[in-house]
Amino acid sequence: MPKKELGPPCGSKCRLKCSERITQEEREHIFDEYWQMGDLTRQRDFISKCITVIKPKYQYKVHNSNRGPKHAFSFEINDCKRRICKFFFKNTLSINNRPIATVIAKKNERGFVEEEKRGKHGKQNKLSSDTIQRIRDHIDSIPRIESHYLRQQTTCEYIDGGKNLTDLYTDYQKDCMDSGVEPAKIHTYRKVFNEEYNISFYVPKKDQCELCTIFKTLQMIKLWSKTITSLLVMTFRQCCLSLKATFLHYKCKLNVCNFTITELSNDYCDYFVWSEVEALRRANEIATCVLKYLTKRATEVNDNNLQIVFYSDNCCGQQKNQFMFCMYVYTITVLKIKSITHKYLITGHTQNENDSVHSVIEKAVKKCLRSGPIYTPDQYVAIIRTARKKGNAYKVKEMCHSDFIDIKNLTEACGGGFSKNTQGETFEKHEGSDQVNIYYKTSYTDADFKEIQFYKLFNRSSRTRPNTNLQNYQLKPLYQSRLQLSERKKKDLKSSLDNNVIPQSYALSYYNNILH
Known part of the structure; x- marks a missing residue:
């Protein structure tokens, strides 16, 4: 609703000359006092006090006319009534004809205005607490996932599947009918869903940031890779088995995790896949996949001039942490790799070539679902291997629980504590030699890298750090057996x-x- 404002007075042609009887300052004072009442009954009483019925000396009526009596309007200032026209009266109070007509209709023979009866008839349909709780129970039964890219910025959860609020209400109605309970109306269900829960039906595919408008005015620069440099992007993604039964929308499904590494210059993609019974989706699992890729990549070169450049998002729990950097130090020490640079894309601009890979696979999955559901993870693997029709097919690596390495144990063996400096800044570049130096910067606008000197990894000795030779270090497995599902998911x-x-x-x- 727009803010109430004092209207203009009547013009000079007004027969009553209202502007001469009441000044602008007095009008403003009446306007402020009227709206500061804050009570509909008091405002109607004020309007009633300002209206009087006119009984003309001579009156000529048209036959069968329903025209009512005439009314005069006035404001009382300093115990003196000053008559004004209706236009001046309405604009001073910033009202229209409706409040005036209501007061006239509700005014009885004794001059009192009837009280407001809305909401006082006692026939309101009040919902019971059991009805509201049943709606909450139904919404709570829907499996939800958190946002992968925005979970540090929002607590919003997302419903997996193609349903909307109307579909959920239809399922709620069926559930009530099966239980012999009268369901609530859809507007009540919608109110509980929107006001008590922070749930959405889709995951935003593209984020925005305040730098977007600046980037649109800049000239884009293409990065070309040398023969000994490998530019890569990495992305983690999670999906679940797809079944068509309606009631399964409220059942927990088996999750399938996948981690993608794409080489920008070679049209090549490594796709690591595992289910939730094989491993979780934390730093150990992601670092293991990157280690396996680096190991394979290092065997393809004959000298120690391989330079790796990674691009990824800013997920601290998966790739922006000390365990990933410790794995880089280990890799540089034992493999034919000269340097590893890890660059984090600016928030709001984390889209990369892996998004195209995921899009191709999602289209292949939708096409496959037309002919039948997906029951097991190996069906996903078969779809991924044949998803790409042009160019190199995606190289799928099915990960077992025995394939994952305990990178956190490796970090402890190295002494840890080198992923942040004294100001708590993280690193973005690692280079290896007899003495490992770690270079980092926290902004792309910085001209030079800062340096942190790491301890010698070849037969080093230190009172504060363990004596470890990384070349002879034996990597330890992360899991001894498959993981157990939750009781609800088993059920x-x-x-x-x-x-x-x-x-x-x-x-x-x-x-x-x-x-x-």
Whole structure:
């Protein structure tokens, strides 16, 4: 609603000459006092006091006319009533004809205005606490995931699947009918969903930042890689098995994790895939995938001139941490790699070539779902291998729990504490030699790298750090066996098997091994 403002007075042609009877200052004072009442009943009483019925000496009425009596308007100033026209009256109070007509209609024979009866009839339909709680229980039963790129900035959760709020309300109605309970109206369901929960139906694919308008005016510079330099982008992604049964929207599904490394100059992509029973999605798992890629890449060169440049987002729990940098130090020490540079894309501009890879795979998955559901992770692997129709096919590495390395143990063996300087700044570049030097900068606008000197890794000795020779260090496995699923997820997967939503043949070949 727009703010109430004092209207203009009547013109010089007014028969009552209202502007001469009441000054502008007096009008402003009346306007302020009227709206400061803050009570509808008091405002109506004030309008009623300002209106009087006119009884003309002579009156001529048209036959069968319903025209009511005439009214005069006035303001009382210093115990003196000053008559004014209706236009002047309405503009001074900043009202229209409706409040005046209401007061006239509600005024009784004794001159009192009837009280406001809205909301006092006692027939309001009040929802019981059980009805509201049933709506909450239904919303809580929907599996949700957090935002991967924005979880440090927002607590919003996302519902996986193609449903909207109307679909959820339809499922809620069916649930109430099965239980013999009267469902609430959709506007009540929507109110609880929007006001008590921070849930969205889609994950934003592109982020924005305040530098976007600046970048649009700049000339883009293309980076060309040398023969001994490998420019790569890395991205982590999580999906779940896709089934078509409606009730499965409220059941937990088996998650499948994948980590992608794309070489920008060679049209090559390594795709690491594992399910949640094989490993989690933390720094150890991501660093293991990068280590396997670097190991393979180092075997393809004959000299020690390989320079690696990584681009990624700013996820601290996965690739922007001391464990990843310790793995880089280890890699430079034991492999034929001269340097590793890790650059973090500016927030709001983390889109990269891996997004195109994921888009191609998502289209292939949607096409596959037209012919039937996806029951097991190996079906995803088959889709990924054949998703790309032009260029090099994606190289898929199926990761088992025994493939993952305990990078955190390696960090402890190196002594740790080198991923941040005394001001808590993180590093962006690592170079290896007999004495490892770590170079870093916290902004792309900085001209030079700052340096942190790391301890010698070849038979070094220090009172404050362990004596470790990284060339002879034996990497330790991260897991000894498969991981256990949560009890709720086990229950939901068993329910899908018992209802034959997942065929029994898959139970014998895959699910019996992970549900026990």
